[in-house]
Amino acid sequence: MNTVLPRIAARNLLRQKKRTVLLAGAIAFGIMIVTLINGFAGSFIKNVSENFAYLMGGHVFVSGSEYTASGKRISVIRDDSVIMQALSDSGEKWSSLQKTSETSATLIFESKSIRQNLTGVDLAHSAMLKERLALIKGSWDNLAWPNAIIISQSVAKKLNVLPGDTVVAQFQTITGQNNVGEFRVAAITVDSSFVGAMMTYVQLDYLNSLIGLGKNEYMSLGIMLEKLDRSGAFANSLYTSMKGMGLQLFDRSTKQQESGSTTPFQSMIREQNNETWTGTKYRVYTIDDVLAQAKQIVVALDTASVAILIVLFAIVMIGISNTFRMAMYERIREIGTMRAVGVQRTEIRSMFLYEALFLALAGAVAGIILALIAMTIASLINFDAQSPVFLILKAGHLSFYLPPLRALGNILIIAVLTLVAVYAPANAAAKMPPAEALRTVK
Amino acid sequence: MQIISTKKEGRHDRSIVLLLALALSTALGVHSVSAQTRPEPKALLQQVDSLSDFTGKDFSAVFTIVTQKPGEKDSVTQARVFRRDMKKQFLILILLPEVNKGQGYLREDDNVWFYDPTSRKFSHSSVKENLQNTKAKNSDFTLSSFAEDYTVTGMNEGMVGKFPVWVLDLKANTNEVAYDRVVLYIRKDPTMLLKREDYSVNGRLMRTTAYPKYVEIEGKLLPSQILILDEINKGEKSQITMTEQSVTPLPDKVFTKAFLEQVSR
Numbered sequence: 001m002n003t004v005l006p007r008i009a010a011r012n013l014l015r016q017k018k019r020t021v022l023l024a025g026a027i028a029f030g031i032m033i034v035t036l037i038n039g040f041a042g043s044f045i046k047n048v049s050e051n052f053a054y055l056m057g058g059h060v061f062v063s064g065s066e067y068t069a070s071g072k073r074i075s076v077i078r079d080d081s082v083i084m085q086a087l088s089d090s091g092e093k094w095s096s097l098q099k100t101s102e103t104s105a106t107l108i109f110e111s112k113s114i115r116q117n118l119t120g121v122d123l124a125h126s127a128m129l130k131e132r133l134a135l136i137k138g139s140w141d142n143l144a145w146p147n148a149i150i151i152s153q154s155v156a157k158k159l160n161v162l163p164g165d166t167v168v169a170q171f172q173t174i175t176g177q178n179n180v181g182e183f184r185v186a187a188i189t190v191d192s193s194f195v196g197a198m199m200t201y202v203q204l205d206y207l208n209s210l211i212g213l214g215k216n217e218y219m220s221l222g223i224m225l226e227k228l229d230r231s232g233a234f235a236n237s238l239y240t241s242m243k244g245m246g247l248q249l250f251d252r253s254t255k256q257q258e259s260g261s262t263t264p265f266q267s268m269i270r271e272q273n274n275e276t277w278t279g280t281k282y283r284v285y286t287i288d289d290v291l292a293q294a295k296q297i298v299v300a301l302d303t304a305s306v307a308i309l310i311v312l313f314a315i316v317m318i319g320i321s322n323t324f325r326m327a328m329y330e331r332i333r334e335i336g337t338m339r340a341v342g343v344q345r346t347e348i349r350s351m352f353l354y355e356a357l358f359l360a361l362a363g364a365v366a367g368i369i370l371a372l373i374a375m376t377i378a379s380l381i382n383f384d385a386q387s388p389v390f391l392i393l394k395a396g397h398l399s400f401y402l403p404p405l406r407a408l409g410n411i412l413i414i415a416v417l418t419l420v421a422v423y424a425p426a427n428a429a430a431k432m433p434p435a436e437a438l439r440t441v442k
Numbered sequence: 443m444q445i446i447s448t449k450k451e452g453r454h455d456r457s458i459v460l461l462l463a464l465a466l467s468t469a470l471g472v473h474s475v476s477a478q479t480r481p482e483p484k485a486l487l488q489q490v491d492s493l494s495d496f497t498g499k500d501f502s503a504v505f506t507i508v509t510q511k512p513g514e515k516d517s518v519t520q521a522r523v524f525r526r527d528m529k530k531q532f533l534i535l536i537l538l539p540e541v542n543k544g545q546g547y548l549r550e551d552d553n554v555w556f557y558d559p560t561s562r563k564f565s566h567s568s569v570k571e572n573l574q575n576t577k578a579k580n581s582d583f584t585l586s587s588f589a590e591d592y593t594v595t596g597m598n599e600g601m602v603g604k605f606p607v608w609v610l611d612l613k614a615n616t617n618e619v620a621y622d623r624v625v626l627y628i629r630k631d632p633t634m635l636l637k638r639e640d641y642s643v644n645g646r647l648m649r650t651t652a653y654p655k656y657v658e659i660e661g662k663l664l665p666s667q668i669l670i671l672d673e674i675n676k677g678e679k680s681q682i683t684m685t686e687q688s689v690t691p692l693p694d695k696v697f698t699k700a701f702l703e704q705v706s707r
Contacts, residue, residue: 070616111513111676168674170674175616176620179644180644212617212643
């Protein structure tokens with residue numbers, strides 16, 4: 001391989017350090033901005049999904065629906081033994097299971113009231129809650145109380161309650177009858193975003209008894225996996241396994257193909273609204289099905305990054321093209337000499353193109369390094385737990401993920417664009433007759 | 443002394459027997475009189491239901507609801523209600539507060555729809571839902587159906603203020619009516635509901651409703667003033683006043699989604 005031309009190209013770049021640094025700097029700036037956007041988009045959906053997974057209590061969910069004698073549809077899983085068997089038969093692994101029931105309630109304490117969503121879980125044995133919630137008042141030991149309730153800091157402030165106080169909750173049973181329950185504040189937690197502040201946890205058995213469900217019944221089974229990425233495959237395996245056991249299920253496969261403004265989960269609900277059935281019919285869905293619309297934000301961010309890349313580099317390329325044309329005129333006698341001693345036209349062209357390629361690579365690599373430094377600094381900033389951006393954070397910090405192929409793709413685009421920008425002056429230099437070049441006086 | 447004493451005791455015993463007999467006969471007499479005038483509970487419930495039943499006619503009125511909550515400024519909600527009891531249809535159109543103006547509830551068959559003009563979307567609601575931020579439920583503005591929804595488990599006499607009333611203890615026939623137990627205080631003559639108590643599934647008094655004023659429309663007695671007390675969140679209450687009541691026939695289009703969308707613009 002002929003290494004003379006690349007060496008001459010590298011030397012030429014080093015001869016004009018200031019110009020090279022400015023051109024590479026422009027490329028580096030552009031690539032840094034694009035890489036930052038790509039890095040943010042890369043972790044956005046993952047962070048949102050993980051945060052929602054903890055709030056909802058799983059990566060994959062199974063819920064059941066049935067009709068009452070009068071035709072009212074209610075959400076209930078009465079006997080989960082077949083689901084558990086299907087889970088076991090699916091051959092998939094999970095890290096934890098969480099059975100939940102829910103109702104919307106008005107919490108009342110001394111004439112103050114607030115609307116809250118009550119989530120019934122086995123408080124004393126929920127490892128996930130202990131791992132996720134940070135207590136500011138009260139104790140985990142209090143969760144043994146049969147009517148324990150865990151409320152967020154903002155709810156406690158609104159109601160002016162302390163651990164040990166008894167709040168009254170007013171809500172409806174699954175069939176729509178009004179009922180009242182008394183809950184004893186066991187713990188007060190740090191608000192984790194505006195969504196976290198809405199979460200209020202109570203004992204599953206007690207809530208079930210109040211909303212008209214039996215002791216071993218519940219509304220939804222949340223399955224937490226080791227990795228979020230596995231949720232789609234896991235849900236498909238579980239779906240197949242449950243179908244194989246003869247359970248009635250809302251179709252899952254067709255929902256994967258739907259697009260537009262309707263999420264797979266919304267499609268499933270719409271299907272449910274149009275159907276009637278007897279017995280219990282189950283839904284298997286993932287956190288990604290619920291948050292499918294959030295993925296459109298990632299697509300928008302990626303599209304924006306490509307648009308920025310093109311606009312920025314259109315400007316940079318004009319600058320590079322002009323600079324190389326100037327460089328060609330500066331080196332015109334040198335080119336003439338080289339041609340006179342036998343250097344071919346294609347080699348002259350290649351020399352300029354090598355120069356452009358090195359410039360693009362240096363700028364792109366520098367841009368990616370600068371972006372990685374900026375990402376590291378940004379990820380050190382600790383955001384407040386109540387921050388509205390909490391859902392896109394990872395443990396209270398910004399996080400970035402740059403897919404390697406995307407980084408390589410960006411470098412490739414820059415290299416090609418730079419070569420295109422430099423091709424015209426390189427070609428002009430190559431086509432210059434040696435005698436004319438040697439006659440030229442600067 | 444002993445004899446005298448015995449005679450006295452004997453007289454005393456006879457007096458007691460006479461008194462007991464008199465008391466018993468009086469009681470029996472009262473009971474028989476009472477039994478004669480005591481209405482059949484189910485028929486009484488049907489009579490109460492029929493008081494607000496405009497089957498064969500259309501009914502409309504404006505309801506103004508003033509809601510008081512401790513520590514908060516009184517809120518005023520005003521709604522125009524259209525009813526066609528024959529088809530169990532109703533439309534409730536919110537007039538006040540200004541921010542919610544144009545919102546509405548429409549009953550079509552067994553579905554109750556809530557319309558929000560801001561999003562221009564209909565969503566499912568229920569007659570068991572509270573009307574806006576008030577203590578009143580949508581069902582408070584519609585035809586009552588005590589006789590169909592409840593079974594009388596107890597019937598006693600009592601007083602509400604100076605009026606003698608029948609106190610009917612009702613238990614829901616299904617688990618899909620808003621309150622599992624309701625106690626009605628029905629004035630004897632003329633028959634009209636004076637007070638109502640609503641209980642939760644686990645037997646806690648949740649709401650007390652008083653009907654202090656009535657108006658007569660087309661031979662029907664309708665409460666023109668209703669006072670609802672929240673018994674769980676003490677201090678919260680709503681006062682409903684009915685005005686502009688009318689039984690003028692309404693066009694069919696009134697009970698449609700299109701009409702609700704049109705009038706909400």
